Amino acid sequence: MSDVLLSVQGLTRRFDVSKPWLNRVIEREDRQYLTATADVSFDIRKGETFALVGESGSGKSTIAKMIVGLLEPSAGEIRFDGKVMDFASGAAMRALRRRFQMIFQDPFASLNPRWRVGDIIAEPIHTFGLLKGAEVTREVGRLLDLVGLSAADAEKFPHEFSGGQRQRIAIARALSSRPEFIVCDEPTSALDVSVQAQILNLMRDLQDEFGLTYLLISHDLSVVRHMSTRIGVLYLGRLVEISDAKRLFIDPQHPYTRLLLDAVPDLALSGRRRTPVTGEIPNPIAPPPGCAFHPRCPHVMDICRKQRPDAIPTASGQAACHLLTPEGQKPRETTA
């Protein structure tokens, strides 16, 4: 279980959001960069589901896109099964590419509307040259069966299916190259609540059957709780906490994680006093100095405004907060 399948070290991505050259010269402005993710490091072990959570704009999707090669990292390194991923080298990447896949957020955009379902699912098979002729048709039928659709559906077009069915097709496509690792970018956020659980359960069944490893990107903590073994919490492009899923929900270490958990509605009506997430995520072009979370943090101290906290090992992972350092103090309980 402890074999690392995917290792991310110091992953950073800056976007150039400068105005055009002429505007910059006239308005005497410098180039502007938006740091979407900064120095993100984590390991994903074989067979586990690692979840990345965070608000919109926290850099979750940017990390996912860098891992599958849709975006080039500005700095840092991604290792898949010990091998450095270099998307510029086509030949070396071909063998690696077959081993990871991606499931997208919007099943209405992720399937080409002009292609038949069978062709959509077979695309990775053809691209990697895995099977030929009638074997492809048989494999597509088997995959459709696997995700709870029928082999006859291969003849239809995507518009003949509902959102949940389309996401099943997208999953079948992701499985067709027999990958070991699947990046799931908000796989259920575009679906009806009633369908979400079906898709998540399908993903879990497939994980058990094929020993898949998932990177799950989500802002929905109930989805994350249902699916993941470990969780990384992102804030403004930085990992503030990594923890085992169970521990995170019981004993969050970082104040931001605590705020996130407090914002989850629970049907039990526990009567617990909540601290709502106040304020908004700051402008990532000019992030606050020190700890990026300090303008919204209820426990803010002087040191938080000056010095960025390093990741400190915790009982079940790591967290980056001055409250956990000797300089800080043990956090006060916020629950009444």
Place this chain on the structure above:
Amino acid sequence: MADFTPGNRPNALARAWDSDIAWSFRHSPLAVIAAFVSILIILAAVFAPWIAPHDPFNPASLDLMDGFTPPMEPNAFTGNVYWLGTDNQGRDVFSTILYGARISLFVGFMAVLFAMVLGITLGLIAGYRGGWLDSLLMRVADVQLTFPSILLALLIFGVARGFIPPAYREAMAIWVLIVAIGLSDWVQYARVVRGATMVEKNKEYVQAARVIGAHPAKILIRHILPNVMGPVLVIATIGLALAIIAEATLSFLGVGVPSTQPSLGTLIRIGQGFLFSGEWWILLFPSITLLALALSVNLLGDWLRDALNPRLR
């Protein structure tokens, strides 16, 4: 759900009849009439050698005595009757119109095809690649748009003739014309395709293909191209009418196809010389044909544009 099982699937023809486009077509009388007129002229042009009562390009079959015969009247010398009369050389106007429409349509179709292939290719590349290549291509397009396209076609025509040895000029004239009209027309295809490509390339189905490492050319041709063809077909239909008119204009100005192979524009140019001497039919009938052809193709294009635009439904 029963309708979707393979056994119950209606055949392709029945599905086409039931499609939105077909429905919209059946409920638009103007489109039906325009399609009828276009198809009639196109069929008449294609089958001209079998339909035309005379061969206007065979000097042996011409009799100068037949010249200037008015429509539906027997010739004063030979007694021959021609539906639409004859021109100065005794050529049957009806036959020359059939053959003329043939050349006009051929030039129109080929010019549109040329402009389409060029515009779509450059538009796809510019939209998908972006960056300096996109800027360069679009600035070229902007500059080209500042010239009236007929002026540009004249320019290209003139330059091309300078390169071609005189012996081949006659034979190459029609191809030079096609390239000239096509080159002056590619910009609108490139612009539309570029815009649509920029939208499509960010959609997740393209990203899914990129994740598995599909070749960019394959992504462009198999994924993006089918999804940007809708607006292109609309422009191509209207573009056909414009190309036919452009060809007629160039031929009217005397720089188009040679008069041994007269197109509708050439016929109109020849005919206008006789307008003031009273032989009105030599000018009128080719003009009416050109008008009917351009108008009906244009109306078809307008209908197609509305039918493919979901916001106007």
